[in-house]
Structure formats: structure tokens, C-alpha cells
Amino acid sequence: MELLAIPVFVLDPECRVIIWNRACERLTGVPATEVLGTRDHWRSFYDVPRPTLADLVIQDRTAEVGALYQRQIAPESSPEGLAAENWCDMPRAGKRRYLAVDANAIYTDDGALMGVIETLRDMTDEKNAQIALEQQARRDALTGLANRRWFDETMKSEWARALRQKQPLSLLMVDVDNFKQYNDVHGHLGGDDCLRRIATAVASEMRANDLVARYGGEEFAVILPNQALKGAAIVAERIRRRVEKLGVPHPVAAGRHVTVSIGAATALAAPGMDPSQLVAIADAALYRAKHMGRNRISLPLSEAA
Numbered sequence: 001m002e003l004l005a006i007p008v009f010v011l012d013p014e015c016r017v018i019i020w021n022r023a024c025e026r027l028t029g030v031p032a033t034e035v036l037g038t039r040d041h042w043r044s045f046y047d048v049p050r051p052t053l054a055d056l057v058i059q060d061r062t063a064e065v066g067a068l069y070q071r072q073i074a075p076e077s078s079p080e081g082l083a084a085e086n087w088c089d090m091p092r093a094g095k096r097r098y099l100a101v102d103a104n105a106i107y108t109d110d111g112a113l114m115g116v117i118e119t120l121r122d123m124t125d126e127k128n129a130q131i132a133l134e135q136q137a138r139r140d141a142l143t144g145l146a147n148r149r150w151f152d153e154t155m156k157s158e159w160a161r162a163l164r165q166k167q168p169l170s171l172l173m174v175d176v177d178n179f180k181q182y183n184d185v186h187g188h189l190g191g192d193d194c195l196r197r198i199a200t201a202v203a204s205e206m207r208a209n210d211l212v213a214r215y216g217g218e219e220f221a222v223i224l225p226n227q228a229l230k231g232a233a234i235v236a237e238r239i240r241r242r243v244e245k246l247g248v249p250h251p252v253a254a255g256r257h258v259t260v261s262i263g264a265a266t267a268l269a270a271p272g273m274d275p276s277q278l279v280a281i282a283d284a285a286l287y288r289a290k291h292m293g294r295n296r297i298s299l300p301l302s303e304a305a
């Protein structure tokens with residue numbers, strides 16, 4: 001076991017380390033001499049005290065795996081023990097790692113527990129590749145912003161959160177003005193370039209919890225969690241000005257520059273309502289902003305000054 005290429009450690013029935021092989025030393029950056037005979041093995045994997053999978057098997061706490069691990073592998077694939085995957089802090093190795101872990105009990109001939117063997121597989125590269133793929137599938141290819149699917153998912157989860165926390169949820173619909181004429185003069189590729197510049201400008205005005213998405217065509221949507229209408233109007237006006245200041249020449253617009261119109265909406269989520277109503281209210285406000293002459297923001301009718 002010492003020379004196995006796979007990282008392995010073994011705990012005795014009192015959860016003390018009795019084997020910590022070389023590959024485990026390499027993975028964790030912790031020499032065997034430091035952990036053998038101790039119950040400190042968790043320190044090699046986590047910043048805060050918590051059981052490893054082997055501890056859960058020994059202590060018959062298998063019901064806790066779901067809460068403690070990112071992913072539990074179905075028991076059928078590991079009938080003798082437990083299998084799970086988790087992000088580990090790896091304090092001594094200095095680099096977070098995604099580990100696939102198996103923990104299997106070893107018994108004496110007369111059925112007494114001798115210990116539990118835990119094997120570890122570093123799956124960080126595979127996990128990162130999977131995350132990158134998932135992220136890519138949620139982004140709009142032209143602008144790199146969240147795509148419509150990500151927008152819909154976020155609206156749903158933020159709506160549920162707003163309902164739970166009794167916090168307002170705001171939404172901005174941002175639409176490029178007279179974009180058809182821009183395309184007509186600069187061609188579709190020129191239009192694409194303009195959309196990218198606007199996307200970057202809108203995204204630069206956002207805070208960490210906000211989500212900017214390409215809603216479709218030349219329309220963007222901005223989700224502002226925990227934001228009341230007053231704050232949403234301030235963000236909207238900042239975005240409007242930011243785009244105007246880009247100074248992208250427009251062949252026919254009144255100010256000769258590309259501008260956006262923005263409709264804002266805010267709701268205190270209530271049971272029986274759904275996020276599509278917020279989209280409809282913001283869309284109606286956007287329509288009014290267009291109707292009033294473009295390059296402006298508009299609030300829901302009941303809130304407008």
C-alpha cells in the first residue's frame with residue numbers, strides 16, 4: 001500500500017491514522033510522520049474541523065454524506081462502503097482540489113472492524129473542464145454575457161429568494177435605439193461589434209450579485225436582486241449615460257450616437273405571482289421609453305413621476 005500510485009490512508013476503529021502512503025503525502029503535502037497515530041488527518045484536506053469519508057464509515061454516520069460532500073456516488077457503485085466527491089481546501093498543498101473519494105471498511109475473519117481504507121483521486125482538471133463547459137453553455141456566444149437560459153434560471157431562483165426574504169427584486173430591459181438603421185449602414189458584422197461594446201458597457205455598471213443577460217437580438221436584461229425601484233432607476237440612468245458616452249457614431253440617431261432605452265420594474269414577490277409578470281412590466285416601461293423619444297429610462301406607470 002505504501003508504494004501504491006493512488007493516494008491512500010487507513011484509519012483504525014478509533015479514527016486514528018495507521019497508514020498514510022507516499023502518494024497521499026504528495027497529494028496533501030503532509031508527511032506521514034505528522035499524521036500517523038493522530039486524528040488530525042482532516043487538516044490535510046480542510047480548513048475547518050470535519051469528518052472525512054472514512055470517519056463517517058467508522059462512526060456509522062453515512063446519512064451525513066449528502067450534506068458534507070458536493071456529490072455522493074450512488075451506493076450501488078460502492079456496495080461495501082461510501083463514494084463521494086468534494087472540493088477540498090488542501091491547506092498544506094496550497095491549492096484547492098476536487099477529490100473523488102472511496103471509503104471501504106476492512107473486517108477481521110470473525111467480522112470485527114479492523115479499519116477503513118480511504119482512496120483518493122484528484123479530479124480537479126476534469127471538474128474544471130466540466131465547469132468551463134457548463135459556463136460556456138450558459139453564455140451568449142456574441143457578447144459573452146449570460147444567455148436567455150441563464151437569465152430564465154436566475155429570474156426563477158432570485159424570485160424564490162425574494163419571496164423567502166421578503167426583499168424587492170428589480171429588472172431592467174435595455175434595448176438599443178434605431179439599431180436596424182445602424183445595421184443597414186454598418187452591416188451585420190458592424191452591428192455585432194456595436195452590440196459587444198454595449199454589452200461590455202452595461203456589464204461594467206453591475207455589482208457582483210446582479211446578472212446582465214442578452215435577452216435576445218439587440219435587447220439586454222439586468223436582474224437587480226434586493227433592489228428597490230429607486231435604486232434600479234439610478235442604475236438604469238447610469239447605464240443609459242454610459243452607453244451614450246461610448247460615443248459610437250450612429251447614422252441617423254438624434255444625438256448622432258448609439259443610445260439605449262431602458263424600462264425598469266420592481267416587485268415584492270408574492271405567492272401566485274411569477275417572474276414573467278416582472279418582465280412584462282419592464283417591457284411595457286421600455287415601450288413607453290421608446291415612444292417618448294428613446295435614449296431615456298422609464299418606470300412603471302404607477303411609479304412614474
Ligand SMILES: Nc1nc2c(ncn2[C@@H]2O[C@H](COP(=O)(O)OP(=O)(O)OP(=O)(O)O)[C@@H](O)[C@H]2O)c(=O)[nH]1
Pocket residue numbers: 142175176177178179180181183187188189190191192195216217218290294
Ligand atoms: N448585427 C446584429 N443585429 C441584430 C442582432 N440581433 C438583432 N439584430 C437587429 O436588430 C434590429 C432591431 O430592429 P428593430 O426591432 O426594428 O428595432 P430598432 O431599429 O432598434 O428600433 P427601436 O428599438 O424602436 O429603437 C434588427 O435589424 C435586427 O436584425 C445581432 O445579433 N447582430
